[in-house]
Amino acid sequence: MAQRNKSTRACLRVAFALAIAAVAAWPGHADDFVIPLELPQVNFIGLGVGAYPDYFGSEDSRVGAAPFGRLSLGGARFVRLMVNDIRVNVLDHPNWQLGPVALWRFGREDVSNPVVDRVHAIDDSLSLGLFSSYLWRDPQEFRRTASVGTWALGDASGVYNGWTAGLNAHATQPVAKMVTLAGGAAVTYGSSRYMDEYFGVTPRDSLASGLPVYVPGSGVRDGRGWALALLHLSRQWHIGAGVMYSRLLGDAADSPIVSDEGSKDQWIYGVGALYAW
Numbered sequence: 120m121a122q123r124n125k126s127t128r129a130c131l132r133v134a135f136a137l138a139i140a141a142v143a144a145w146p147g148h149a150d151d152f153v154i155p156l157e158l159p160q161v162n163f164i165g166l167g168v169g170a171y172p173d174y175f176g177s178e179d180s181r182v183g184a185a186p187f188g189r190l191s192l193g194g195a196r197f198v199r200l201m202v203n204d205i206r207v208n209v210l211d212h213p214n215w216q217l218g219p220v221a222l223w224r225f226g227r228e229d230v231s232n233p234v235v236d237r238v239h240a241i242d243d244s245l246s247l248g249l250f251s252s253y254l255w256r257d258p259q260e261f262r263r264t265a266s267v268g269t270w271a272l273g274d275a276s277g278v279y280n281g282w283t284a285g286l287n288a289h290a291t292q293p294v295a296k297m298v299t300l301a302g303g304a305a306v307t308y309g310s311s312r313y314m315d316e317y318f319g320v321t322p323r324d325s326l327a328s329g330l331p332v333y334v335p336g337s338g339v340r341d342g343r344g345w346a347l348a349l350l351h352l353s354r355q356w357h358i359g360a361g362v363m364y365s366r367l368l369g370d371a372a373d374s375p376i377v378s379d380e381g382s383k384d385q386w387i388y389g390v391g392a393l394y395a396w
Contacts, residue, residue: 164188165393176377179231222246237328244278262293281313299349311337318374335370363387
């Protein structure tokens with residue numbers, strides 16, 4: 120019975136990954152929109168399906184699928200894939216996590232908005248960096264947690280030649296034997312080169328699209344919050360649904376790509392399922 124309870128707890132915690140993929144299926148910015156929930160020391164594989172903006176700042180949506188998985192490396196160490204974000208926790212510690220992260224950031228081209236489609240295309244890029252977090256667990260209820268974390272990523276492929284960094288926090292609360300609720304918030308800061316690539320309008324862009332020339336500076340790019348519900352069907356199978364709202368801020372919000380042709384309000388919805396062993 121003790122072994123069964125231990126296994127059940129692990130699989131319930133792994134279900135937190137569901138809505139991570141479900142609402143982090145935004146391919147261009149999965150680094151910033153992966154929900155930083157704690158994952159247990161088990162293996163899993165799953166798929167999330169969600170609706171997300173056509174590009175960062177768009178008012179149009181797309182639907183996509185997001186794979187995710189985790190492999191234990193022994194102790195508290197692990198390697199984890201979330202959409203196009205892969206990271207390795209190198210610390211064998213019950214609370215602290217630290218390690219490298221790599222992100223394949225998809226570019227911007229062939230978007231549905233005909234004006235923005237005439238603004239310079241952005242190639243896919245590889246970003247590398249570090250993440251760290253601290254997790255608290257209620258010793259009497261393993262599904263009740265709170266966590267804070269941070270990350271930083273820099274362009275390693277010469278596409279935008281900048282960097283992003285951010286802070287996040289979340290909490291989880293069981294509301295029934297088979298149901299866990301969670302919520303959190305995060306903020307992202309972008310360097311001037313990053314902001315210029317993704318939100319700027321060059322003189323050539325202006326001639327092609329009719330948008331005014333715009334040169335954004337560095338600053339806070341957005342603030343966001345999310346909520347999700349998890350249903351634990353068994354020790355192996357789990358399903359979840361989540362929603363995330365992001366509000367573009369500062370120079371990102373003032374970009375003509377956003378203010379004239381898109382929206383400061385960005386929504387992501389998703390559902391997911393996983394198998395754990």
